[in-house]
Amino acid sequence: MNGLVDANGRIGKDGTSLYLSFLQQPNGTSLFYEFEFHRGDLGDPGRIAGIGNDRPGDNVNLRAPNNTHTLIGAGDTNVNFYVVRIDFKAGNDDVRIYRNPTSVTEPGVPTLTKLGAADMSFDGISFGAFVNGRTVMHDEIRVGTSWADAIGEDPYVTWVRESGLQGAGGSNTGFDADPDRDAIPNGLEWLLGGNPLVFDAASVWSANAADGLTLTFHINPDAISHAGLFLQWSKTLSGTWTDVPIQQGGGTYANGVVVQSNGNAVTVHVPGYNASQGKLFARLRAVEE
Ligand SMILES: [Ca+2]
Numbered sequence: 595m596n597g598l599v600d601a602n603g604r605i606g607k608d609g610t611s612l613y614l615s616f617l618q619q620p621n622g623t624s625l626f627y628e629f630e631f632h633r634g635d636l637g638d639p640g641r642i643a644g645i646g647n648d649r650p651g652d653n654v655n656l657r658a659p660n661n662t663h664t665l666i667g668a669g670d671t672n673v674n675f676y677v678v679r680i681d682f683k684a685g686n687d688d689v690r691i692y693r694n695p696t697s698v699t700e701p702g703v704p705t706l707t708k709l710g711a712a713d714m715s716f717d718g719i720s721f722g723a724f725v726n727g728r729t730v731m732h733d734e735i736r737v738g739t740s741w742a743d744a745i746g747e748d749p750y751v752t753w754v755r756e757s758g759l760q761g762a763g764g765s766n767t768g769f770d771a772d773p774d775r776d777a778i779p780n781g782l783e784w785l786l787g788g789n790p791l792v793f794d795a796a797s798v799w800s801a802n803a804a805d806g807l808t809l810t811f812h813i814n815p816d817a818i819s820h821a822g823l824f825l826q827w828s829k830t831l832s833g834t835w836t837d838v839p840i841q842q843g844g845g846t847y848a849n850g851v852v853v854q855s856n857g858n859a860v861t862v863h864v865p866g867y868n869a870s871q872g873k874l875f876a877r878l879r880a881v882e883e
């Protein structure tokens with residue numbers, strides 16, 4: 595959430611967008627139940643926004659700011675899935691509510707759009723049900739910066755769609771498939787920021803054979819925490835490959851192998867003294883998690 599935090603330590607930095615989702619199921623439709631956003635105080639004085647019902651009647655409303663309620667729709671006692679998109683900006687922020695969306699991409703028309711609703715910067719959430727013997731269940735709370743984050747989609751599946759792989763033919767979307775035949779399987783294309791539909795191996799990584807082997811490549815920060823990436827090296831092509839994990843921050847490993855990272859740029863050096871008869875081999879391998 596680093597990129598979303600403002601100078602006051604709240605989620606709500608100007609120019610960022612938050613996608614927050616949750617499941618909500620009240621045991622009745624009359625007041626009071628709510629998923630609440632708070633600032634500085636988890637009690638009522640700190641409540642700045644919410645989704646639920648704190649009004650006469652049986653509707654679900656968006657509360658933003660504290661004493662302003664805008665209709666989302668009729669309430670019910672089913673499990674409802676909400677995605678809340680907040681676009682933070684100077685002055686009041688824009689809020690979009692999607693109720694029970696079924697699309698893997700963001701629908702063009704939200705259930706409710708409230709532009710300039712309120713200052714939505716917040717530092718707490720709470721789940722309220724205090725009167726009428728009302729109880730409410732909340733589950734599966736997700737916070738992220740994209741629609742895919744909000745619906746909990748596997749990040750590789752998101753990439754398959756956004757990279758054009760899916761549209762190019764359903765049978766070649768597998769993690770180990772290589773439809774462009776550049777010897778970089780899709781999973782590795784994802785991890786290295788390659789194009790899975792273009793023979794682009796030369797631009798994805800480079801190697802230098804001075805003093806052993808040095809490989810240089812860029813990692814996709816959106817992918818690296820969702821899959822394993824290893825450099826494998828060996829003295830012979832038929833021999834045993836030694837795995838070196840590639841992680842953000844780098845590290846030093848057996849046989850003098852050093853992984854250095856600078857931002858998303860990674861350099862791996864396998865010293866020349868590991869060579870046999872002047873030969874040293876290395877390759878990159880992606881492992882699905
Ligand atoms: Ca490929």
Ligand SMILES: [Ca+2]
Nearest residue numbers: 789790792794
């Ligand atoms: Ca490629």
